[in-house]
Amino acid sequence: MADWYTTFANSGVGTTITKQLGLPRPVELRRYEPGQPLLPGPVVVGSAGQGRLRDTVTAVLRDAGVTVQSPVTADGGTDGEKLGAVVLDATGLTGPADLAGAHDFLAPALERLRSSGRVLVLADPPAAAGSPARAAARQAVDGLVRSIAKELRGGSTANAVFVPEGAEESLAAPLRFFLSGRSAYVDGQLLTLSAADVPANPDEEKPLAGKVAVVTGAARGIGAAIAEVLSRDGAHVVAVDVPAAGEQLARVANAIGGTAVALDITAEDAGPRLVQQLVARHGGVDVVVHNAGITRDKLLVNMDAARWNSVMAVNLQAQLDITQALLDAEGALKPGARIVCVSSQSGIAGNRGQTNYAASKAGVIGMVRAWAPEFAERDATINAVAPGFIVTEMTAKMPFGTREIGSRINSLQQGGLPVDVAETIAWLSQPASAGVNGQTVRVCGQSLLGA
Ligand SMILES: NC(=O)c1ccc[n+]([C@@H]2O[C@H](COP(=O)([O-])OP(=O)(O)OC[C@H]3O[C@@H](n4cnc5c(N)ncnc54)[C@H](O)[C@@H]3O)[C@@H](O)[C@H]2O)c1
CATH class of the missing domain: 3.40.50.720 (NAD(P)-binding Rossmann-like Domain)
Known part of the structure; x- marks a missing residue:
């Protein structure tokens, strides 16, 4: 169900008028439906800093049936298929200089993002960083992600998840949520995980079965x-x-x-x-x-x-x-x-x-x-x-x-x-x-x- 303006802006005449007048051009968002694949296209996973979560992320995504590409193909290397999502593992940043890696990875990758795409940045929490330079780099992720969310168009979103050391097990469910159509209207948000004993969902289609x-x-x-x-x-x-x-x-x-x-x-x-x-x-x-x-x-x-x-x-x-x-x-x-x-x-x-x-x-x-x-x-x-x-x-x-x-x-x-x-x-x-x-x-x- 879209509102009247979204329907109008996506109609033939509406597209022309909104473009010419520079009016907002909302799109119909990708929303979850049972049986839907997690993402409508491949994911590219890159890192800035040490990137201790890459293997975890890749394993969760492959398990969810998603094709994971390496950053080499992100700048147009092997195929031009539009990306369903871009995931940056920015854990292990030691100072502002490491953020250049975030820019180098994200700039070409975002160009290939399809509509209702997802950008997710994973980072260490800024609190208790151990040094001002490390804290600065971690906090920089906050401004980076909020700004990307404001730059994206076409129903795409950008969010961040802070993953403290020891909370890696907690990542799978938030990762799936933020990439899926379930998070259609969650944008520019920063979530902090905690360490926990994490049970698996009994079934990803019926995660609340028996509850x-x-x-x-x-x-x-x-x-x-x-x-x-x-x-x-x-x-x-x-x-x-x-x-x-x-x-x-x-x-x-x-x-x-x-x-x-x-x-x-x-x-x-x-x-x-x-x-x-x-x-x-x-x-x-x-x-x-x-x-x-x-x-x-x-x-x-x-x-x-x-x-x-x-x-x-x-x-x-x-x-x-x-x-x-x-x-x-x-x-x-x-x-x-x-x-x-x-x-x-x-x-x-x-x-x-x-x-x-x-x-x-x-x-x-x-x-x-x-x-x-x-x-x-x-x-x-x-x-x-x-x-x-x-x-x-x-x-x-x-x-x-x-x-x-x-x-x-x-x-x-x-x-x-x-x-x-x-x-x-x-x-x-x-x-x-x-x-x-x-x-x-x-x-x-x-x-x-x-x-
Ligand atoms: N609609 C929005 O844009 C919006 C935005 C932010 C937050 N919220 C929050 O989301 C929640 C749901 O909002 P909504 O828009 O669906 O509101 P709504 O008024 O349509 O529905 C609220 C329901 O709560 C019930 N309720 C009220 N007092 C109750 C009581 N004492 N005991 C039991 N039931 C009671 C009402 O009978 C009603 O069915 C609310 O907490 C609201 O503050 C809504």
Whole structure:
């Protein structure tokens, strides 16, 4: 589903007009569909610095059925086939001079990137680099990747993954995600992995087979998309929403063979009730997606206590209370549990009229960061996703001008779809994502807001 402008810009007359007027020319993004190959073309893998991850990357890609080319062919050497992705292993940088290798490899390779291509840079984390020169070179990757993401066109994205020494095992699932159509609207992002015992996914087509997943706010919008994608990936979904949304909720749950639970997550006994239901009916839970959220916008000076309190209660306090209830109850969270909390770009950038909402969504980011070590001890993870402008019923009701500007001010020049948020959450929910913990992943097409 593309928005009207994307459809227009890709039509015969639209292409001519947008070119002549220098208007944004968004393309339809490559999105994941079951059975699709990981990439529509070969990958070239190069290195700058020592590049300790090349063999790991090559093995993961070959295992995924991807053709891996060496950099020799990147500058036009052997064949002119367009590249599906370009991966730069920039681990082991010792100082700024090593970055010349990044330029030498990337410049010719990017010329061969096809539309909806992927650029992924792997590097050591800038923190604890040991010397200012090393820290400078590692931090330089940040600016490099964000700028490449802004230079790419045609629906292509660029992201970076920081891989600390000892966390090499954690790389496979993020590598596959960032190269696949699942990450269509994740652009200009930097993810830091941690060391973990990483189980393999039982099946890359059904990575959540046999899992039980709870999704709050599942009756519509992004929550309904999350429920559908988790179910597609093999999970039994327990779909939660307020009693007033019962009919819509039942429709979503029935369509995916899931279970509907009418529950106001701000009710005093919401946590214990949900725990009781999950333990009694499903023997515990593997995946919890805290998606339910509300807005009650007003400038702070005009905001009454009810608006402030209701937004805090749904968006933040309920996530804290339900997660704590799950941690406290013996056997409620199954081994290897995954919690994914929905934050927002507003929680990173702030937004006029949304002090309550932005505070609650920023709180979610702090919450997952603080809880991550405790979850790691249980071989579990807790992460957040921060959507940018996502095309939903809510955004469809915005005034035309606001909506158009909101959806264009990102590197992909279009709004994301609920499925883009859902795919990111489904990836964080996979068993193989054990090495992603305490992170906030923006799903915003590299929005200029809060960048
Ligand atoms: N749409 C966007 O562009 C966007 C951007 C950033 C973040 N988000 C976040 O994504 C999440 C989903 O957003 P959406 O656009 O699909 O919203 P939506 O309003 O369409 O859906 C939210 C759902 O949550 C449910 N809900 C609200 N209060 C509840 C409660 N007390 N108990 C149980 N369920 C409750 C609602 O009934 C509704 O079904 C929210 O957390 C929102 O803040 C959305």
